Amino acid sequence: MNTIDIRTVDVVQYLQPLREGGSMPAIVKADDDFLYVLKFRGSGQGKKSLIAEFIGGELARAIGLKVPELVFMNLDDSFRNTEPDEEIQDLLKFSVGLNLGLHFLSGAITFDPLISKIDALTASKIVVLDSLISNIDRTAKNANLLYWHNELWVIDNGASFYFHHNWETWESHLTRTFPFIKDHVLLQQATALIDAGKEIQSLITPEKIIEIVSKIPEDWLMSESDVLNADEKRAAYIQFITTKLSMIDILVKETEDAR
Incomplete structure (x- = not known):
């Protein structure tokens, strides 16, 4: 790994x-x-x-x-x-x-859904991941995707995990699906959703989740106004991602229905 x-x-x-x-x-x-x-x-x-x-x-x-x-x-x-x-x-x-x-990707071109075509598995992986992390900001209005050296690059995931804007209710988000996926810029090109879901489940291991979350700077997790301390927040992010992975079939089904 x-x-x-x-x-x-x-x-x-x-x-x-x-x-x-x-x-x-x-x-x-x-x-x-x-x-x-x-x-x-x-x-x-x-x-x-x-x-x-x-x-x-x-x-x-x-x-x-x-x-x-x-x-x-x-x-x-x-x-x-x-x-x-x-x-x-x-x-x-x-x-x-x-x-x-x-x-900074110097000279990169903004993805245009009307003229840019990408392969089905890549599109599907982006869509399923955005459902998994509840990313509300990858729409036709704001794709947050770039073409650089003839490859598609994913940027701007800062609108994800919106549960963390209110830590008092974060657990209520654990079993929710993600209906906003209907607005995803790549939804129509995402024709390999089941394969994408399986690949994501195999690659995002429990160890990988823990490793990523452990790298968050302590300072970013500290806030006097939040009810959780830094360690509790780390545990919450891990639990959220793990729970979403366990219900990936439900998220994929919701996405297919939206297509």
């Missing part, structure tokens, strides 16, 4: 905001000389969207989908001093510390 090795880098240059993203991520340069799309802990959904982005991305990678390298990114307090935009100043101020970066 491939182990997950998440690098930590330092932001050395803030280049430009990506205003089309609701949380206003930015292109930055790190001390390894690579460019990244930086997702800020100080954005609207905060650290929870970073956790969703991280778990969703690494689960996608585990089932053989193309995902840009994810790194932890240290941001210090110096960048807001040279930023004229007050909104960005505030975002930088509240994001000092450890953030999440995705390797």
Whole structure:
């Protein structure tokens, strides 16, 4: 089994905001000389969207989908001093510390469902995974898929695991299905759903789930307003993913009916 090795880098240059993203991520340069799309802990959904982005991305990678390298990114307090935009100043101020970066795919083209055709198994794996992690943000309006070097890349999983926005009721989400799958951008191309479900079940092992969740930075899991502590949240994410995998046949059936 491939182990997950998440690098930590330092932001050395803030280049430009990506205003089309609701949380206003930015292109930055790190001390390894690579460019990244930086997702800020100080954005609207905060650290929870970073956790969703991280778990969703690494689960996608585990089932053989193309995902840009994810790194932890240290941001210090110096960048807001040279930023004229007050909104960005505030975002930088509240994001000092450890953030999440995705390797920037320079020259990538946004997936267009009207002209882009992908193979049935890849489409089906993306659809079933999004059902599994309750990702509400892969629609025709916002596909969150890129073409880069003639391959399809999965980005932006930050709207997944929305149960964690209210920890008091998270257990009520365990046995729910995912009716929002009817709006998925790849639904019509996902004609190998049963095979995709079997492959996902075989590749996302209990050990892989634990390994991914164990890599979440402790700091991201801490919040005075939440009823659960960091260890309890880790256990909750593990239980949620494990439960969804156990009902994957039900999720696949719901998806097929939606098609």
